[in-house]
Amino acid sequence: MKRLRTLQRSLQARLSLALTLAILLVALGAGGFGFVSAYRDSIRMQDDLLLQVGVLIASLGGRLPDDGAVGSYPGADHESRISVQWLPEPGQSRPPGAALPLPAGLHDGFQTVFMFHEDFRVYVQPMPSGRRIALVQETDVRDHIASRSAWRALVPVLILVPVLLLALQRIMRTLFAPLTRLRREIDQRRDDQLDPLATADLPPEISPFVDAINGLLARVQGAMTAQRRFVADAAHELRTPLAALSLQAERLQQSELSDTARERLQRLEQGLERARTLVTQLLALARVQAQDQSATSQRSRHVLREVVRPVLEDLLPLAQQKDIDLGVDGPLEAVVQTNALDLGLLLGNLIDNAIRYTAVAGCVSLRLAAPDETPPGCVRMEIIDNGPGIPASERERVFQPFHRLDPAAAPGAGLGLAIVQSVAARLGIVVRLEAADEKTQTGLRVLLDIPAAPPLVS
Ligand SMILES: Nc1ncnc2c1ncn2[C@@H]1O[C@H](COP(=O)(O)OP(=O)(O)OP(=O)(O)O)[C@@H](O)[C@H]1O
Ligand SMILES: [Mg+2]
Structure with missing residues (x-):
């Protein structure tokens, strides 16, 4: 009908x-x-x-x-x-x-x-x-x-x-x-792909409509940029008073306090820490979303090991705190065509999640998939943890900003996977979530198909 x-x-x-x-x-x-x-x-x-x-x-x-x-x-x-x-x-x-x-x-x-x-x-x-x-x-x-x-x-x-x-x-x-x-x-087109539609080869009866759509796209683009700039500016402006508050809280720690006051101060410091995380994540999201398509041209050849190393070094203290075995399974010698800073941000958020949501004494590992499991022109990297995992019905929604499954499980802003998605879209990386253990449907395996670097012509 x-x-x-x-x-x-x-x-x-x-x-x-x-x-x-x-x-x-x-x-x-x-x-x-x-x-x-x-x-x-x-x-x-x-x-x-x-x-x-x-x-x-x-x-x-x-x-x-x-x-x-x-x-x-x-x-x-x-x-x-x-x-x-x-x-x-x-x-x-x-x-x-x-x-x-x-x-x-x-x-x-x-x-x-x-x-x-x-x-x-x-x-x-x-x-x-x-x-x-x-x-x-x-x-x-x-x-x-x-x-x-x-x-x-x-x-x-x-x-x-x-x-x-x-x-x-x-x-x-x-x-x-x-x-x-x-x-x-x-x-x-992706949701954020707002560049004008090509008008070449269009009949004159249709081009005015396409011009009008392009005008609308430009206005939406402008509004989105303004909104993102506002979020970025707001987050940036919040950083200074937050730093001042943290400093005051630290000073307060050193003064004579009753047990009740010290307990309240600790809660205040936890709140400040959460606010700092939120501001950091908001700034990161605003930065990756503000990058235009020219970010593609900023990609260059990188050995994966070199990108992963600083990320692991940063997160090692967190892993040690929870007695988590954080390791790399096999060499990460593959060469990828990417932006090292952005890929580092993406990996940082994923490994941070793996450590954060896995129970004490758990296990988080990184590995490269075998070539026969990897799509052509890509390097497949896997981040595997043996935590609770994400139910299949939630695997799409967790990428939405501020969507958290169990806010009590660990502190967080709910922006990590939104950042991952934005970076992946810019770098042409395909991200897929699976259960690490298919039978028990527990643990999380994140599959990343990263564009491989083209072979060098000698
Ligand atoms: N490895 C994982 N195991 C289990 N649940 C996870 C895992 N990674 C993400 N999640 C779930 O997905 C939600 C969204 O993750 P995301 O990284 O976007 O936000 P977050 O970790 O809560 O906050 P932050 O912005 O600080 O990273 C998390 O709150 C958690 O419920
Ligand atoms: Mg996170």
């Missing part, structure tokens, strides 16, 4: 239908006209033939065999032949040898006579001697000949109509191809 309504609204479908109907109407008109005129022409030609034969016989002096069986030459179709016979004089009976019982009262010229249960076309021609001859032909045969030539006149129309309809479909598809291409381009 919905498809039918879309078809009714579709410009292409409506235009196709209108042109198809127009072609069919023209074909019907031309075919009908051709059929009728070919039929009439054929009848007229047959009348002409009777007339010419009559005039010819008259000019030859009107000598006829007595039985009047002119026209039965060898090979002639018996049915289609023209018979010629003398007409009886007024008051005379049928002349001897005359094949047909024609009445004497026929007038000169053409007429139709009914004999032997069928119609005959008869042409009466007076002779110089005063006697008259009749040229006779069966009407059915004449009609048959006429309809045969009329049908033959229809053949070109019957061939032309399907050819025209096919050509019409092809032309419509070619004409609407730019629109189809445009729709596909818009469909394939």
Whole structure:
């Protein structure tokens, strides 16, 4: 039903239908006209033939065999032949040898006579001697000949109509191809891909619409940039008072305090720590979202080990605090084409999560997948932990900013995976979450398909 309504609204479908109907109407008109005129022409030609034969016989002096069986030459179709016979004089009976019982009262010229249960076309021609001859032909045969030539006149129309309809479909598809291409381009865009649509090769009827869409995209882009700048500025502005507050709290620690005050101070410091994390994550998110597509050009060759090392060094104290075995499984010698700073930020957030959400004395490991498990042109890196994992139903939603499964599980701003997603989109990295242990559906395995560096040409 919905498809039918879309078809009714579709410009292409409506235009196709209108042109198809127009072609069919023209074909019907031309075919009908051709059929009728070919039929009439054929009848007229047959009348002409009777007339010419009559005039010819008259000019030859009107000598006829007595039985009047002119026209039965060898090979002639018996049915289609023209018979010629003398007409009886007024008051005379049928002349001897005359094949047909024609009445004497026929007038000169053409007429139709009914004999032997069928119609005959008869042409009466007076002779110089005063006697008259009749040229006779069966009407059915004449009609048959006429309809045969009329049908033959229809053949070109019957061939032309399907050819025209096919050509019409092809032309419509070619004409609407730019629109189809445009729709596909818009469909394939990411949410944050707001650069203008290409207007080259577009017909002038469509370009104003695309220009208007581009105008809208530019305005949305402007609004988004302003909003991100506001978030970044707000986070940045919060940093100074937060640092001052932390300093004051530290100073307070060193002064004489009652047990209750010290307990409250500790809670205050935890709150300050959370606020600092939030500000840091907000700034990181604002930074990666503010980068435009030119970030692609900032990619260069990096050995994965070199990118991973500083990240692990930063997170080692956190792992040690929780007695977590943080390690690399096998060498990380693959060379990737990336931005080391951004990839470090992405890995930092993922490894931080793995350590944070895995229970004390757990295990977090990094490894490269075997080449046969890796998509072509990529290096597949896996970050595996044996924590609680993320239920399959939540694996898409956790990438949304501030979406946390269990806020009590560990402190956090809820922005880490949003940062991961933004960085991945910029660097062309595909991120997938799986259960580390498929059977028990526990633990998290993050698969990262990172674009490999192109081979060096020596
Ligand atoms: N390795 C993991 N194991 C279990 N749950 C995880 C794991 N990684 C992420 N999660 C879940 O996904 C949620 C979102 O993670 P995300 O990194 O975006 O935010 P966060 O860790 O809460 O805060 P932060 O911005 O400080 O990283 C987490 O709150 C947690 O519930
Ligand atoms: Mg996190």
